[in-house]
Amino acid sequence: MLNRRRFLTLSSLSGLFPSLAFAHKNSVLHSAPTSGPLVISTWKQPKANAAAQAALDKGGSALDAVEAGVKIPEADPDDMSVGYGGRPDRDGHVTLDACIMDEKGNAGSVTFLEHIKHPISVARAVMEKTPHVMLSGEGALNFALANGFTKENLLTPKAEKEWREWLKTAKYKPIANIERHDTIGMLAIDSKGNISGACTTSGLAYKMRGRVGDSPIIGAGLFVDNEFGGACATGLGELVMRTCGSFLVVELMRQGRTPQQACEEAALRIVNKQDFKDIQVGFLAVNKQGEYGAFSIQKGFNYTITLNRAVQVIDAKSYLK
Ligand code: GLY
Secondary structure: OHHHHHHHHHHHHHHHHHHHHHOOOOOHHHOOOOOOOEEEEEOOHHHHHHHHHHHHOOOOOOHHHHHHHHHHOOOOOOOOOOOOOOOOOOOOOOEEEEEOOOOOOOEEEEEEEOOOOOOOOOHHHHHHHOOOOOHHHHHHHHHHHHOOOOOOOOOOOHHHHHHHHHHHOOOOOOOOOOOOOOOOEEEEEOOOEEEEEEEEOOOOOOOOOOOOOOOOOOOOOEEOOOOOOEEEEEEEEHHHHOOOOOHHHHHHHHHHOHHHHHHHHHHHHHHHHHHOOOEEEEEEEEEEOOOOEEEEEEOOOOEEEEEOOOOEEOOEOOOOO
């Protein structure tokens, strides 16, 4: 039975978002629904959310918002797991992965991209200007250069110094998130009630050359179904890819779970099937009603939500306490 509070919420929201005339059974309301646009991102990202909100304020779509939002950490040299300033692979090359998805189900992605500061904008160009979803490596770079992007050195002196230190032992222990900051995934709902998402990363520090994580994989690092909701992932991409994590979260919401329930179930799928010791994976989700949720395996994952212009950083619940 649909509980009364949820029914009232859905009834009132269906005026705002007409496609909500239906309701999901068995759902429990875990967080207040939005009455307006919403931006939500993995980790502590108030500046990224502010850029996304500014795009919405200018009349931009959710797609414009998520692109503008994630460009902030992509350009930030102090953010060493995304874009410019990201930690290199073991051979000293900064290689970037990103994807974007709009409310129509269109998607664009770049993997193993070098020398371009804003892989998310290249991913959007792949989506909008090619018949493909994903371009990789040299092909992605050539496409970017042909479309007005400029080649830059993304390896900052700080990242290079750390890498040279690492080379002294070259001990490869891919523990994601020990620095409590990883991939940025962002989801937004615009004034029309449309959902879009973006995900961008420099991937694991000192990864093998050519390694691609979950972040540019549609359904792993990001998935949006505008009828039901969107989800994104952070953490060790190998674990997320093996379970099609973000697709799973959205699919669970489609089956009636709240975003919180869906994130928890997707994380448990990993915990029950894979070796997760010392490994972090976090999921973040929002549904069409503006309810949101997050859950991670290890503690320490947080997310930033901008709702009615109020910004909050919230600690996610976790499997391990
Ligand atoms: N989630 C980022 C990566 O594994 O590359």
